[in-house]
Amino acid sequence: MPAQLIDDRDQFDFMARMPKFAFLKDFDVDAAVAAIAARKQGTAGPAPSAPDVQADLFGPEWDALSGPVPAPSDDFALRQVPVPAPLSELFADIRQVERLREARALIGFTRLDAPDPESPEIATRVELSRGVRNWVPASEVRGEGIFLRVRDGLMAEWVVRMEKSAQIEEHREAYARFRANRKSDRKTSDFDPYYGWPGARYIALHTLSHLLIRTIALECGYNSASLAERIYAGDEQNPRTGILIYTAVPDSEGTLGGLVSRAEEREFDRIVRRALTDAGHCSADPLCAERLPHDPADFLHGAACHVCLFVSETTCERGNRFLDRRFLVPLSGDKEPVLTPVGLLP
Secondary structure, X not given: OHHHHOOOHHHHHHHHOOHHHHHHHHOOHHHHHHHHHHHHHOOOOOOOOHHHHHHHHHHHHHHHHHOOOOOOOOOOEEEXXXXXXXXXXXXXXXXXXXXXXXXXXXXXXXXXXXXXXXXXXXXXXXXXXXXOOOOOOEEEEEEEEEEXXXXXXXXXXXXXXXXXXXXXXXXXXXXXXXXXXXXXXXXXXXXXXXXXXXXXXXXXHHHHHHHHHHHHOOOOOXXXXXXXXXXXXXXXXXXXXXXXXXXXXXXXXXXXXXOHHHHOHHHHHHHHHHHHHHHOOOOOOOOOOOOOOOOOOOXXXXXXXXXXXXXXXXXXXOOOOOOOHHHOOOOOOXXXXXXXXXXXXX
């Protein structure tokens, strides 16, 4: 390893001139030499934990998907497609992700209790190694997807109106009960029942994602269990309004384009209208349409069930939580504001 042979700046420069270690030129010399010295002396701090890294992934992904279209590469290729005129009030951007690469890494495991992002106090993750390591087992998969960006102004206006509604308050209080009921036996004075609450923005984007996944799966050539989602909702400081629906397989050539073809202008207009029409009715109504997590219930969904919104665990990033059809389309008797523009309502 080059780090074992470096003690000062001159040695670093010498190593960087070797073709084998040319990658060292990408690093700041002073910072790299200082980090190597600290590691050799045993004073280096711990490596960033996996949760910290995970929290930072959405930002770079969002920048890559929503920013300027880059030159295509073997790992990533975007293509801008026109937003159908009837959908222009809802979507600001539609992009075909013709190629993407996803890295999947094993960072640890739990015993007895499964890891739960809504209750991280319950399950303690066990590291894969007792000693310090700078690698984890990982694999790469390649595929394709569709990236959607809801209009920022539309979402911001709806969130302001929705935060005053009784429906979002029911969801928020149910989330607090959910966390309190699953609290670890360890008594902590700083327990925050609202820690990790995703907010109305996330619930609306997540619901829209599930509606589109279920509709797209009927005609794209992949079943819904083969698709996956990434929801870019951000927070108050960095609000985002994006959805990535994608599929990936461990084949070096990736997939065959059946998913990205659904983003073509004529096809996508029909798919979105069908999804919103289906959202207005469920064969489990009126039970499904009237469902809200009233006290003392602590389930984390509203008007959603296996008939209308739920998908497989491999597809949903939050285990079929934070879903509610009434956030997108008006259900029977509801008078609360919905995200979908009037022109697209069934």
